Amino acid sequence: MSGAGAPDFFYREAQRLGYVARSAFKLLQIQNQFKLITSGSSVLDLGCAPGAWLQVACQSLGPPRNGGSVLGIDLKEKGFSVILSDMCPLVSGITTRDAALSVELGMQAVNLALGEAALGVGDVIHGKDNDNVDDSTSVSDCDGVLRQGGHLVIKLLESEDTQEFSRMLKPLFRKSSLLRPKATRSSSREIYLICQSLKART
Numbered sequence: 001m002s003g004a005g006a007p008d009f010f011y012r013e014a015q016r017l018g019y020v021a022r023s024a025f026k027l028l029q030i031q032n033q034f035k036l037i038t039s040g041s042s043v044l045d046l047g048c049a050p051g052a053w054l055q056v057a058c059q060s061l062g063p064p065r066n067g068g069s070v071l072g073i074d075l076k077e078k079g080f081s082v083i084l085s086d087m088c089p090l091v092s093g094i095t096t097r098d099a100a101l102s103v104e105l106g107m108q109a110v111n112l113a114l115g116e117a118a119l120g121v122g123d124v125i126h127g128k129d130n131d132n133v134d135d136s137t138s139v140s141d142c143d144g145v146l147r148q149g150g151h152l153v154i155k156l157l158e159s160e161d162t163q164e165f166s167r168m169l170k171p172l173f174r175k176s177s178l179l180r181p182k183a184t185r186s187s188s189r190e191i192y193l194i195c196q197s198l199k200a201r202t
């Protein structure tokens with residue numbers, strides 16, 4: 001007999017099979033009996049840490065070409081190591097309007113990624129309080145979902161704000177670059193801001 005804390009059959013099996021917790025076998029049993037997750041399912045896992053159900057759910061999705069996805073959330077910090085935003089507004093053809101909307105979408109991605117650390121960036125891009133933001137800004141009390149060392153990619157429609165957007169994020173990351181991919185149509189104003197390696201919180 002195994003009490004709580006004693007390595008039992010399921011604990012040892014989880015270790016052998018590479019699951020992060022024995023709870024994997026609970027979802028495996030649910031799957032075996034009810035087959036809820038099928039190829040191409042989209043799954044939301046509430047209370048996902050440490051991630052054993054995520055592992056089982058991902059294994060149950062079938063081949064990536066079927067388009068399945070698993071998203072987990074938890075009170076415990078997990079964070080993402082890469083955040084990609086290819087968000088783009090519905091283009092109206094009014095260049096300044098489209099560019100401003102793309103900056104708004106870019107800021108939403110930055111806010112999600114960096115949380116509190118993004119506040120100064122938004123103020124400067126919107127022309128407020130420029131004097132209070134220092135180029136040596138570092139990530140403080142970051143409550144965003146991008147992990148330290150993580151990378152952020154944001155699509156923008158190029159305008160006079162693009163360089164400012166890039167300049168204000170630069171101090172928060174080890175490296176930042178602007179890229180116009182070869183696959184971008186020549187008529188498009190899109191450009192990608194690639195921010196690499198989020199600096200440590202202070």
Ligand SMILES: C[S@@+](CC[C@H](N)C(=O)[O-])C[C@H]1O[C@@H](n2cnc3c(N)ncnc32)[C@H](O)[C@@H]1O
Nearest residue numbers: 021023047048049050051052053073074075076
């Ligand atoms: C039993 S564990 C889940 C184990 C997970 N299914 C697995 O297989 O790895 C319960 C989780 O619920 C999370 N949790 C509790 N309350 C929560 C809340 N209000 N929002 C998000 N997560 C929560 C806890 O942080 C904990 O990680």
